[in-house]
Amino acid sequence: xxxxxFSIPINPSALTLEMLVAALGxxxxxxxxxxxxxxxxxxxxxxxxxxxxxxxxxxxxxxxSGELLAGMYLLDNYALxxxxxxxxxxxxxILGNMRYVDKVGNQAxxxxxxxxxxxxxxxxxxxxxxxxxxxxxELMTIAFVILVCLRKTDNKSVEAGMKYILLAGMSSAVLLxxxxxxxxxxxxxxxxxxSRIIAMQPVSPALVLALVMIIxxxxxxxxxxxxxxxxxDVYEGAPTPVxxxxxxxxxxxxxxxxxxxxxxxxxxxxxxxxMVIAILAGITIIIGNLVAMPxxxxxxxLAYSSxxxxxxxxxxMVTASExxxxxxxxxxxxxxxxxxxxxxxxxYFYNVTGSDELKDYAGLSQRSPLMAAVMLVALLSMAGIPPxxxxxxxxxxxxxxxxxxxxxxFIGLIMSMVSVYYYLRVALVMYRDExxxxxxxxxxxxxxxxxxxxxxxxxxIGIYPGPLSEVVNSAAHSFFLH
Amino acid sequence: MLTISLTHxxxxxxxxxxxxxxxxxxxxxxxxxxxxxxxxxxxxxINLVAFSKYITPLDFTGQIFSIFVITVAAAEVGVxxxxxxxxxxxxxxxxxxxxxWLKW
Amino acid sequence: xxxxxxxxIFFTVALVFGAGGILTSFLIQPRRxxxxxxxxxxxxxxxxxxxxxxxxxxxxxxxxxxxxxxxxTIYLYPWAVRFNNMQIFTFIEMIIFIFILxxxxxxxWKEGALExx
Numbered sequence: 018x019x020x021x022x023f024s025i026p027i028n029p030s031a032l033t034l035e036m037l038v039a040a041l042g043x044x045x046x047x048x049x050x051x052x053x054x055x056x057x058x059x060x061x062x063x064x065x066x067x068x069x070x071x072x073x074x075x076x077x078x079x080x081x082s083g084e085l086l087a088g089m090y091l092l093d094n095y096a097l098x099x100x101x102x103x104x105x106x107x108x109x110x111i112l113g114n115m116r117y118v119d120k121v122g123n124q125a126x127x128x129x130x131x132x133x134x135x136x137x138x139x140x141x142x143x144x145x146x147x148x149x150x151x152x153x154x155e156l157m158t159i160a161f162v163i164l165v166c167l168r169k170t171d172n173k174s175v176e177a178g179m180k181y182i183l184l185a186g187m188s189s190a191v192l193l194x195x196x197x198x199x200x201x202x203x204x205x206x207x208x209x210x211x212s213r214i215i216a217m218q219p220v221s222p223a224l225v226l227a228l229v230m231i232i233x234x235x236x237x238x239x240x241x242x243x244x245x246x247x248x249x250d251v252y253e254g255a256p257t258p259v260x261x262x263x264x265x266x267x268x269x270x271x272x273x274x275x276x277x278x279x280x281x282x283x284x285x286x287x288x289x290x291x292m293v294i295a296i297l298a299g300i301t302i303i304i305g306n307l308v309a310m311p312x313x314x315x316x317x318x319l320a321y322s323s324x325x326x327x328x329x330x331x332x333x334m335v336t337a338s339e340x341x342x343x344x345x346x347x348x349x350x351x352x353x354x355x356x357x358x359x360x361x362x363x364x365y366f367y368n369v370t371g372s373d374e375l376k377d378y379a380g381l382s383q384r385s386p387l388m389a390a391v392m393l394v395a396l397l398s399m400a401g402i403p404p405x406x407x408x409x410x411x412x413x414x415x416x417x418x419x420x421x422x423x424x425x426x427f428i429g430l431i432m433s434m435v436s437v438y439y440y441l442r443v444a445l446v447m448y449r450d451e452x453x454x455x456x457x458x459x460x461x462x463x464x465x466x467x468x469x470x471x472x473x474x475x476x477x478i479g480i481y482p483g484p485l486s487e488v489v490n491s492a493a494h495s496f497f498l499h
Numbered sequence: 500m501l502t503i504s505l506t507h508x509x510x511x512x513x514x515x516x517x518x519x520x521x522x523x524x525x526x527x528x529x530x531x532x533x534x535x536x537x538x539x540x541x542x543x544x545i546n547l548v549a550f551s552k553y554i555t556p557l558d559f560t561g562q563i564f565s566i567f568v569i570t571v572a573a574a575e576v577g578v579x580x581x582x583x584x585x586x587x588x589x590x591x592x593x594x595x596x597x598x599x600w601l602k603w
Numbered sequence: 604x605x606x607x608x609x610x611x612i613f614f615t616v617a618l619v620f621g622a623g624g625i626l627t628s629f630l631i632q633p634r635r636x637x638x639x640x641x642x643x644x645x646x647x648x649x650x651x652x653x654x655x656x657x658x659x660x661x662x663x664x665x666x667x668x669x670x671x672x673x674x675x676t677i678y679l680y681p682w683a684v685r686f687n688n689m690q691i692f693t694f695i696e697m698i699i700f701i702f703i704l705x706x707x708x709x710x711x712w713k714e715g716a717l718e719x720x
Contacts, residue, residue, distance in 0.1 A: 029692065043706055050713045148564050155571045162578050166585065175586050182579045183532050187523050189575075190539035193568065194516055197543050197561075201509070201550035206560050566677055573674035577667045584660045 031085055031092055034075055034100060035139055041067040042132035049125020057124040061115040064128040068108040068135075075101050082495060084145065088207045091145035091277075094495035098346060098488065099142035099273040106266045106353045107135040113361035113467035114258035117368050121168055121256060131262060134160035138270035145281075147196045147206040150274055151189075154238070157270060158185045161263055165255040177254025184237065184247045192234025198227035199282075208282035216285045228290065231278070232297075238271035239327045242301040252320035257367055260316060261360030264323040269349040272330055276345065280337050280496070287337050295335045295418070299428045301328030306432045310439045313375050315363050318439065319356075322399060325436060326352055332425060333414045341417045343493040347485065348410035351398065351478050355407065358395035358471035361464060362388045369458050375443065380452025387460055389447045391468040396440040398475045401433045406478035413486075508549030516542035529586075533579045540572045661719055668711055675704055 029036070045064050049057060075097060082093045111131060118127050137157030144150040162185065166178025200206050202224055203214040215224070233244060240248040252260045279287055305325030312318040330352070333344035365388065366381075367373055382389035398407035411433065415426050460468070478485055515538055522535030544565040551561025642649070682697050711717060 043703065046710060047706060050710055148567055151564075152567060152571065155575070159571075159574055159578055162582070166582055169585050170589070172586075172589050175582060175589060178582050179529060179579075179586055182575070182582055183523075183529065183536070186533070186536040186575055186579065187520075187539070190516075190519070190536055190543065193540065193543045194546070197546040197550065197564075200561060200564070201546065201554060204550075204554045206564060563681070566681070570674050570677055573670055577671045580663060580667055584663055588660065 028083075028085065031081075031083060031090075034071060034078070035136060035143075037071045037074065038068075038104075038132060038136045038139060041071065042129045042136060045132060046125055046129040049129065058115065058119045060124045060128050061111055061118065064132060065108055065111045068104050068111070068132070072101060072104050072108070075104065082498065088209045089146040089149055090143050092143060093498065094492040095277075095342075095346075096143040096273075098350075098492035099269065100139045102269060102346075102350050102353060103135050103138040103142070103266055106262065106269070106357065107131055109353070109357040109361075109467055109471065110258050110262045112463050113357065114261075114364050115463055116461060117256070117258055117364050120368065123167060127164065127167060127258075130160045130164050134164070134262070134266065138266055138273075141270045142273045142277075144274060144277065145208055147200060147208075150278065151193060151196065153270075154192075154274070155189060157267060158189065158238075161259070161267060164259040165251060165263070167256055167259065173254040174256065177251045180247055180254075181251045188234045188237035188244070191230050195227045195230030195234060198223055198230070202227065208278065211282045212284055215283060220286060220289065224286065228283070228286065232290075232293070235271055235275050235278075236297065239268050239275070239331070240324050241297050241327055241331060242304040242324065245301070245304070245324050248324060249317050249320040252323075253314060253316045253373075257316065257360055257364035257373075260320075261356055261364070264320070264360070265353045265356045268323070268327055268330075269353065272334075272345055272349060276334065276337075276342055276496075279334070280342070284337075291335050291337070294331060295422050295425050298328050298331035298335065299425050301325065301331060302428055302432045303328075306436045306439075309436070312439075314373050315366075315375050315378065315443070316373050318375065318443070319359055319363070322396075322436065322440075323356065325432065326399060329411060329414060329429065332418060332429065335422060335425070336417045338417060339493050339497065340413075342496055343486075343489050344410070344413035344417055346489045346492060347413050347482075350485065350489070351406040351410050351475065354471045354474045354478075355395040355398045358391045358468060358475065359399075361467050361471070362392045362395075365460065365464055366458070370454075375446060377453075378443065378446050379450035380455065381447040381458075383455060383457075384452055385458040385460060387465065387468055388458065391472045392447065393444050394472045394475055396443055398479070400437045400440045402437070404476070404479050406475045406482070409479055409482045505549055505553040508545055508553075512542040512545040512549070515539075515545065529583050530580075533576055533583075536579075537572060537576065540568055544568055664716060668716060672704065672708065 041064065044067075045060055048060060048063065052060075078097060079094065081097075084091055111128065118124055121127070134157050137153045137155070137160060140149060140153030140156065142153075144153055162178055162182045165181050166175045168174040196206075199211065202218070202221065203211045205211055205214065218224075237244040237247070248264075252264065255263065279290070302325055305321050305323075305328055309318055309321035309325065312321060330345055330348050333341040333348065335341065363373065366378070370377055381392070394405065398405040401407045401411045411429070415429055418425055519535045519538030519542060522538065523532050526532050526535060547561040547565040547568070549561075551559060551565075555561065678700065679697070682693070685693075
């Protein structure tokens, strides 16, 4: 049965979420065309409320499962959990940065591209074949490239966009070459078929080459060392809301697709690659944390810290078990909230003071106690300090590899301690130093809501991880049911 | 008489891909880098169409995949060239060595 | 083979018709050259200064828009081939696809990308 048999009836209701998100993105673009310039700041609310509505629809779809087009599109709790995560991330980014976007202008483009990038991620989460995977990935990447150079008169922003498109283009070409070899070896692009055919063949050199290229191409997307060099530049040059969405959404979506590709399509060969992933994870954790230490720009610091976070998440991929998948999803979900908190503070601070430098954060606790507190909670959660969500997440991740990869556990522990050093440096600057300009910073309504929400979620998941853990368990379980 | 087999296509595609990758890593002009990325993507297309013809002659999966690759590549190049135009307007150069405002 | 005779005759007549006209005009034309007659006409005006200059970026913006819309229509072809045995859903899908392209064109128009600046 080929996927392109037009006589197979297609059930459009299975694609409800994707269609709604696409319609929302197009609707925002059309509203931007027909509305006068002054009214466009309302588009932020339209997109936020639209996304919240779609999240509501998504929650009612929990538990549905199925396949479309002979397995090209997979629907299960795993995909749904990721989709909700992406939409939550997009909604947080939109809610927390409306004023920043109004200042930049181009609201219609910004909001519609954010939503299209979300759509790309959602397609990736459900992708059951190599074509859908590639299309989702490129939809996300191209939308992000345009978002990165949204401030088109700012040289840094455009330069970041240029670096991103050239390196992203190269990495997706490498990934595609790997995918084409995989297709040549198995004669199918559908992951479930590939896994059956691969299981019958011995591991050939061409398969090894294909896997190396796929790991390199996707490693770029999650900015795993040694494919990480683009991310600090792009993170610094991009407008801050875009940076925050890039570091949580793009990374989470790439993890979703890596798990799907390797565990659904290549289960037989995975054992040979666990060590490679473990080593990559170890290097990523070490380099990310060590290079983050001397940074003086808050966005660069967060960029390197997010490289290190990607390393922690990769730990969950090593065993490729249900527990590992659970750890990845759990950590990605709370990472979204910690990142949204930290970057919303950075974006708002930049909006008020025009600076991203760490030294200008001096005395933030006196100028705006809320912003300082949220930044502190977000950073400590990333460091994995016990009462916060990051600790639970790291616990789930490292628990899976205690048997057999004890060295990686030690690297993770030592580097977590190292990371506390530079996270606390930010805290010291905010709480100990005297502000140069003691004028208080007034935080506007939507930003306050975003900040308090991210902080509360980080605290609550840390203290009471049970409900989220159960949801994630159910999602990870559905992964193996196809 | 020499007949053209799958191997020839795969070797051609591998060579084209390597030339493209070499160009991406060594060229200093942004437009040339974009052209080299196109070379890599076209190598992928040759692979896909050849595999489709020789391995799965009964369905068109590989050919349809290559259609998608072509359109996405066009979109990618469109965005890339637009960025290059924007950067040229700001700085009057497209030499990658000059783009060093962001450094670690 | 007789099926192809018509094609052969068609090509022969086409060739003779085209080549005959050129040949006849070459044979019977008067050959008197003067400066006015040697000037370019209908191919643009004589150039002033060097012509190897950079083109304005507006040319490239047009080319970009053209390439993107041009390539997207690649999907219409396989769709049209299957037009006779197609579900209604597939038909509506293509309408949606074209609608999305039109929104893109509308946006480009509204943003002034089609104007010469």
